[in-house]
Each structure stands twice: as structure tokens, then as C-alpha cells.
Amino acid sequence: MNPSTAHSSPFSLIFKIGAYKSFSEISPFLQFANFTCNQALLEVLEGFDRIHIIDFDIGYGGQWASFMQELALRSGGTPSLKITAFASPSTHDQIELGLTRENLNYFASEINIAFEFEIISLDSLNCASWSLPLHVSENEAIAVNLPVCSFSNYQLSLPLVLRFVKQLSPKIVVSVDRGCDWTAVPFPNHVIQTLQSYSNLLESLDAVNVNLDALQKIERFLLQPSIERIVMGRYRSPEKMPHWRTFFSSSGFSPLSFSNFTESQAECVVKRTPVRGFHVEKRQSSLVLCWQQKELISASAWRIFLSSVHSIVDDGNEVPSFGDGEAIFQITMADIGGLVSTAHILRGTQYPLRWSTD
16 A cells, blocks of 8 residues: 555655554555565575566655665575666646655665666556566566556556556566455445445554654555545546456466465564454465454455466455445545545544545
């Protein structure tokens, strides 16, 4: 869940970075997602001298700083690393992207890793020719970071992106899903799922007993924009769509199970959290971070399968039934600004949020 807005002032960027840092320190949410995906990448890419990461959710690049640290510890020598970040000008702030580039370049130089960083407009994937300025060498091992949440604001792009990714013949594709990023349920049901999912996350943050100021900044600069992106993306595409796993399967990918080491280390990350209630579950090929038996985020790995006929079964999560019709209740654009406050009502918080809905 990386923060991104189309336009940020330097002042608001400071608050966003602070909120992101606080969130990563008090909750295992980000650490679980980043570590689990990174460990899967490291295992599959072991032995390759040139690694090329295609990232569709670059954020501040924190995931790749820790990835570089692990590469630098390789006994057989440190491979070169290239990261190509796909980002849309309409949703990614140029100041943030510049800061990410600067930080990753600096970190790579500090630990002596040969490093390249490139940014390509995600909107260019909509071009019919696909003549992208993407430089891929034959001896590079390609891996893709493709979180489902990175397409929650423009869902129709996912099948197109998956076809593009398959053409790159990646060794592995890693993804994370918050359970509400992309579902096959009608729009009103999806809104309820989103509110419930973030209500669970907010409840887990409350249990950590973080100071109120830090918590409100996390909610304002991280969680509220995420909820708005999910709901607005579905508002623009209200028709029912297949589950995201169906898209992965139909695009030629099959799930790749995590190693026992990855599972045990993910559990260690969660156990370091100074509050009980978090735990890791294995659901088929996915690892799921839960709070009090409620799913917060899941991580999965995928690879291209050779068979032309393949089916995938969902993890078994049942979606609550709210009726057959899609127009169960109406949600106007003006309602969206108050969705986070509604999530607080669902979990019974005692303090108000004063966010502008303009």
C-alpha cells in the first residue's frame, strides 16, 4: 500500500513520509507484505548476475532498499540490479518519484551495488503499438511486482497489463491483495467490503496504543486516499468483473507456493509486533496476515504456466450475500469523502476525523 497522489506540496509530502514511516514501525502490515514478496524474489532469482525488477507500485522504494541489502550479502557475488517503475502521471506525484529515485540511487552507492532506475508512464500501456522505452537485455532475469491495489483506481487495465507482463517472460510475479482491492461482487457490496477491511486495519492500529497524532496522520495521509482510490475506481467501472485471480489465471499464470523458510520468517516478522492478535495463515498458495482472525493483507507469487488449459480456485473466502440486485443502495460522489468516518463508526472509535471532502 504505497502512497501516491497526483499533486503534493512539499509540506504535505513531509507528513505523508512521516505517516508512512510510523505505519511501517507500529504495524506488521507493510513489513509482512514487503518481506514475503522479497524472500520469494530472492529465492527464485538466486544465481542470476543481472536482475531486472518491473514494479507497478514503487511508492518510496522502501521495499527495494531491503532487497538490495539481501543482494549485497550474496556469497557468490553481488548482482547488478535494475528497477523499472511504471507510474501514471495522473496518480503519481513527480516530487515523490524524484525522491524515490534519489534515495534508491544513494542507497545502492552506499552498499556498492550496480544500479539503474527508470520510470515509464503506465498510461503508455494503453497504446496499441506497445512500443515502450523498456530496455530489457537477453541475459537479465526479470521479476515483476504487481500488487492488485495498484490497479484499484483503473481496474480495466489489469488484463492488459498482465498480457504485457507475460510477454516479458518473468521468472516470477509477486502480488499483494487487501481483500477489497478487486472483487467480483457488485459495487455496493464492494464498498461494504472496503469499509470492513479498513475497519479491521484501524482496529489493529488502535490496539498498538500509538499516540493519537501519529494515528490520525496515518489515517489521513495513507488510509483515506487508499479507500478513495478503491471506491472511485469501482465507481468508474461499476459492472461486475471477474476476481483478480481469474485474470491472472486466464492470462497464463499459475500460483507458486512460498517456501517453508518464507513462511517461518513471515511468522517471525509478525511475532515481533508488541501486541497480540496478529497471526499468519496459509491459504492454498497464499500467505495471509490476519488480525483477530480477520484478513488484513495476503501475499502471493505467480509464474507462467506451460499448459494452455488451467483453472484456479479462489482461496475459499466467502463473500457475504446482500441480494441479487446491484442497486441495493445508492452512493453518490459526495458520500465518498465520508467513507473513512463511516469505517470509524463501524469499529466504534471515540475521536472524530476532520478531513476535507472538497
